[in-house]
Amino acid sequence: MSSVKEKEEVLKREEEKDGSDDLFFSTQQVIKEALTKLGYRDEVFELLKxxxxxxxxxxxxxxxxxxxxxxxxxxxxxxxxxxxxxxxxxxxxxxxxxxxxxxxxxxxxxxxxxxxxxxxxxxxxxxxxxxxxxxxxxxxxxxxxxxxxxxxxxxxxxxxxxxxxxxxxxxxxxxxxxxxxxxxSPGFITGKPIVLGGSHGRETATARGVAICIAEALKTKNLRLQDARIVVQGFGNAGSFLAKFMHDAGAKVVGISDVHGGLYDPNGLDIPYLLDRRDSFGMISQLFQNTISNEELLELDCDILVPAAVSNQITAQNAHRIKASIIVEAANGPTTMEATNILTERGILLVPDILASAGGVTVSYFEWVQNNQGYYWSEEEVYGKLQRVMIDSFETVFETAQAHQVNMRMAAYMIGIRKTAEAARFRGWI
Known part of the structure; x- marks a missing residue:
């Protein structure tokens, strides 16, 4: 019996590996293109791939x-x-x-x-x-x-x-x-409880970073957050906090989902009610009879779509059916490269994951700094510093995209990889 189970596990791992290989390969390809646009030689890609x-x-x-x-x-x-x-x-x-x-x-x-x-x-x-x-x-x-x-x-x-x-x-x-x-050794790890050297604001940092990017993206299209209809795929840490921030800011969150399905109300969902009833893994849809699929949720009529669940959700198969004018990626790799190109051609502004979800690592850095110096900041100080970092980062990526006539994902890759390439060059590695 155990040998049969082991074979099933091996087959399952192999099936999962195919998707992960695609993810890794596509990441390498975008890095190669970004380095080429920046004028780096092939050996830089060989080091960083x-x-x-x-x-x-x-x-x-x-x-x-x-x-x-x-x-x-x-x-x-x-x-x-x-x-x-x-x-x-x-x-x-x-x-x-x-x-x-x-x-x-x-x-x-x-x-x-x-x-x-x-x-x-x-x-x-x-x-x-x-x-x-x-x-x-x-x-x-x-x-x-x-x-x-x-x-x-x-x-x-x-x-x-x-x-x-x-x-x-x-x-x-x-x-x-x-x-x-x-x-x-509190500086060994971040995301700790406050009493063990954790930072104020760490738990909500990813969602706050996404919220800041949403606000900046709306400015580029001359839209107001209070008038926006938002769909959030995923109701875990990032998705649930983001839905709360958007609801509290006056936006209308018309759709949310978990792994089992989604909830939709064109007049806006009662986010505080849903937050009170979700479990620790972000599950909520099973408590309701009238649900929609995650596939349907992505294609809802809305202004802002936030994929905050898993990778490869927006693909070449469904990209042409996306109705949002802005997509802000809170999850890792929710949109394939083919879908990114389709969305760009359709004039949809896509704020990539490596920018939108950077709030988490930013406040983790703040936590590490506080641990190293033994001096801790207030919640207001943390949020203020996070806002400055995220706004500066968004503006840099947006301006790079405009200057080089590329989409924001490619602009983010170009900015993101340049620092490491330059550091390796100065060290004499390449």
Missing amino acids: EPIRMLTVRIPVKMDNGSIQIFTGFRSQHNDAVGPTKGGVRFHPEVTEEEVKALSIWMTLKCGITNLPYGGGKGGIICDPRKMSFGELERLSRGYVRAVSQIVGPTKDIPAPDVYTNSQIMAWMMDEYSRLREFD
Whole structure:
């Protein structure tokens, strides 16, 4: 029976790998085009097309029933020419090596766009935290830190929360790292609880960054937020906070969804009511009878569409049916390159993920700075600093797109990769 299960797992991994390979390959292709437009030689692409370091680990965890389960984890460090690498750790059953590698490259780009002193990193563990107990998650979190401890640290590689991880998991990881090093190391990881050196504003940072980008995008089209109809695909951390911010600002959130389906009301949904009833994984649609599919949700009549769920949601197959005039990507890779080109030709403004979702790493940087100096900022200070970074970043990307006559995704890649390329050049690597 176990051998059959193992074969099924292998087949499932292979199916998932195909999509991850496409994601990684498409990321490489855009980087190559961006470097070419910037005038860099081929060896720069050869350096930056792959992570400089990729670690695969096997983590034995004692489960509540007494059995030992072996989990596979990854840590990718794309490039540390600028400084230590930085990036989240995701717990998800569909994590793959190729996905983690691609996401570490995107983190390099985000840090370049926001001018942070980091290279990109990313981690992940193949698991389903929704089916694990609190104790099992703690043992897995600590086991991951033990497995990667030689290549991470406050001056090497700083992890953070990501899909299905949170401040509690970051606290366990920080505690385990501090035990291994035998001194308190709050700067090892960000996204921690406030009482353990976390920063005000970290939990909502990604959503706030997206909200700032929405406000800036509306300005380019002379639209008001209070008149906007918004659809948010995904009701997890980023999607739910964003829906609340938009609702509180007076916009009309007409559609939201989770993995099971979506809710739609042309007059605007009662977001506070939905937030009170969502579970910790962002599930809400199962409580309602009249739902729509995620595919239908993407094609709703609206002004702003925010994909805040998973990758490859807007493709060449449905891009021509998108009715929004502005798309702001809160998820990683929700729009394929073919769809990006179609949307651009249709005059739809697309704010790419590596810009729109950079609020998370920006406030993570603020947390790291506060940990290093032992002085902590108020919530208002954090929000003020985040707003300045995001507005400056948006304006730089938008102006670059206009100057080079490219879409905002290509402009963001050009800005994001230039800093690392220049740092590698000055170091004498290329």
